[in-house]
Amino acid sequence: MPFLTDDELVRRAWDARGHSCSQYSGFAVGAALEADDGRIFTGCNVESSSYGLTCCAERVALFKALSEGVRAFRRVAVVTAAPRVCPPCGACRQVLADYAPGIAVIMANESERILSTLDELFPFGFDQNFLARP
Numbered sequence: 144m145p146f147l148t149d150d151e152l153v154r155r156a157w158d159a160r161g162h163s164c165s166q167y168s169g170f171a172v173g174a175a176l177e178a179d180d181g182r183i184f185t186g187c188n189v190e191s192s193s194y195g196l197t198c199c200a201e202r203v204a205l206f207k208a209l210s211e212g213v214r215a216f217r218r219v220a221v222v223t224a225a226p227r228v229c230p231p232c233g234a235c236r237q238v239l240a241d242y243a244p245g246i247a248v249i250m251a252n253e254s255e256r257i258l259s260t261l262d263e264l265f266p267f268g269f270d271q272n273f274l275a276r277p
């Protein structure tokens with residue numbers, strides 16, 4: 144499976160953002176997650192009238208992939224139309240660290256793009272190693 148360019152991955156995230164269920168916040172987010180084998184899993188934020196049940200675009204994309212047995216990831220693109228480029232929230236950073244450690248993170252809006260890594264965005268994070276009993 145051919146790998147996408149950053150531009151193409153960001154484009155897939157914009158497409159996914161079009162499905163955003165963000166009627167409560169008005170803040171639409173799209174994500175496109177690339178697996179090691181080149182498959183792309185997209186997500187948008189899905190909000191609930193019980194606000195705390197909302198799921199971010201990044202986790203929707205990741206959960207779709209995990210639920211199909213995919214366990215190795217390369218890049219994730221996150222897009223919003225906000226004036227400032229939006230990074231993954233803390234909860235998404237934790238879950239990405241659990242299932243996609245070391246992943247590259249592309250954050251974009253209509254005019255700007257920031258390339259980063261989860262290692263940079265989530266230093267000294269909690270992980271399964273802390274669960275080990277002595």
Ligand code: THU
Pocket residue numbers: 165168170171172187188189190197198199200201229230231232235
């Ligand atoms: N949101 C995401 O989808 N991803 C993030 O990383 C930040 C926040 C969503 C959650 C909620 O639907 C809306 O943006 C406002 O917080």
